[in-house]
Amino acid sequence: MLEAKLTQTFIKAFKQLYDRQPDIKHISFQKTRSEFEGDRTIVVFPFSKILQQSAEETAQQIGEAMMQLYTEIVRFNVVKGFLNLTISGKYWVSFLQQALSMPDFGFNQSGKGKRMVIEYSSPNTNKPLHLGHIRNNLLGWSVAAILKANGYEVVKVNLINDRGIHICKSMLAWQKWGGKSPEETAMKGDKLVGEMYVRFDKELKAEIAGLVQQGYSSEEAATRAPLIIQAQEMLRLWEAGDPQTHQLWATMNGWVYEGFNQTYAKMGVDFDKLYYESETYLLGKEIVEEGLKNGALFQKTDGSIWCDLSAEGLDEKLLLRADGTSVYMTQDLGTAKLRMSEYQADKMIYVVGNEQNYHFEVLSRILKKIGYQWADTIEHLSYGMVELPEGKMKSREGTVVDADELMDEMILTAKEMTTELGKLDNLTEEEADKLFTTIGLGALKYFILKVDPRKNMLFNPDESIDFNGNTGPFIQYTHARIRSLLRKATHVEEDQLPGTDITNTEFLPDKERNLIRLVYSFPQWVQQAAESRSPALIANYMYELAKEFNQFYQSVPILREENISLRLLRLDISRIVASILKKSAELLGIEMPEQM
């Protein structure tokens, strides 16, 4: 690797010059800023300070010595305390050849032998997927893909919250006011069930308002409303195993799953394993018993069981209610243990919104306290909220952005744009439809994934997602352009012989150099994206690369270049850029069209 070689050379040069060891922590080669000549830069201020001589002088001396020691350094210049090194064109070109010969260029095996279980999506079955889920799903899927590209074994899991009071509300509403199947209403199953949930909420509010008018306080009204009492009764029946309740529950969940599956399929996300809370929600109790026995937990006089985390600066946390029923935390203790025993994961990653930061903090502390050392493998991939201009999405207020609708709108916009630009020449209708989907979803996915997962992001439904500038379609377009170029290149190359003549490429123009350097950095981004669990790094990199390529494309001839060696070099660059764009897009779940 270049950096390693440069570091080594630097140390050697330093010792030679000053007869002492340089401080390793100050040796870092960064990319030279574009306004200066050079490929890599080292800042010598820290060294000149120790040597008690001027930074310029130090840089000059080290530059000369390094050039003597490492032949790939062909030039250097010094600006203040910055030593800018220029690496030979030959080095870059031979790197390019090497990269082209590696089908897996960019990917690595650093995660070899490690297994990651990543949970994402985790929907409730009482309402359809919305924009928040889109971010969650895309993130989870993409992080999984990125981990795989780093050699990890990845298990993608989804924990479906298919039970609880919220589903009972939908069920009750359906009994009272629905009564029709998705087929009969020509609605997607998840939409139908979601509508029932909203209906319940509306009717409940009306009941409460009525009670308040009769003189009840609003708190009291909320607990006395017949609808909520019936919903609770239904939940009780469900937990008692009542066949009729279970039947209705299974039927309605079935509708929802059918709807979810369509949404997932369109979104392009999938799972290796599905967990259902109805099957796992009781699992935590044993752990709680265990913790109570070994003294990690304690029981209050009413019988409820708690974990005291006040010594760690947190609160007491309830784990089992006085009536012995479990809470969310209890379930998560159980599912974590189940998952661990099933997969022996090196990490269990949970893609869950940052509103649950505290929950996950507490989760691993409790497990640790009870004595499970693997608690440390739990990692909360905490991502920010998707906000609308008016603030948070609120399902009750109808301000949610529905996942299906959004995707359909994006695809439709892609269709309009494409048609308007007259880019449908030789496509069959089927191919054209495929293309609209590719572009529309590409725009959406890139829009979501390019922002740092940890940060909240804003989505303005009134301003449709862009197709120009820093967008998915821009990158797709760049790819399509290159592919078109390469299609035309086959006959240009046929009469040339294999490989590029690199013997005469000591001279390497700026655009070519910039692109090869970007290519060079691809593997580092793949690795860093995995370490920081951030698809955004890949997205930003792709954009850099695409932008640089477009400048290149627009400023130099490629197929029309007369110098054969240069033409082939440019084609090689084009080829690898297309391949990297495609690979990185795959890490984000974005497809790259051959033509657009």
Next chain:
RNA sequence: GGUCCGGUAGCUCAGCUGGAUAGAGCAGCAGCCUUCUAAGCUGCGGGUCACAGGUUCGAAUCCUGUCCGGAUCGCCA
């Protein structure tokens, strides 16, 4: 109130393991299609990096405090 996260151009976002004059896109303005796809390219304008201190040769980046915004502190999930 406690804890956590954030505040960078009109808007959306990069940059944050300290390094050169803080970058893109959108929006605005002006150019570029007889040549490899104009969903592109080029140029112009736009900044007290919330504020105040501190550490340092050097701070958007690290530390402290203040202000502002968000999340959370449920026997909800």
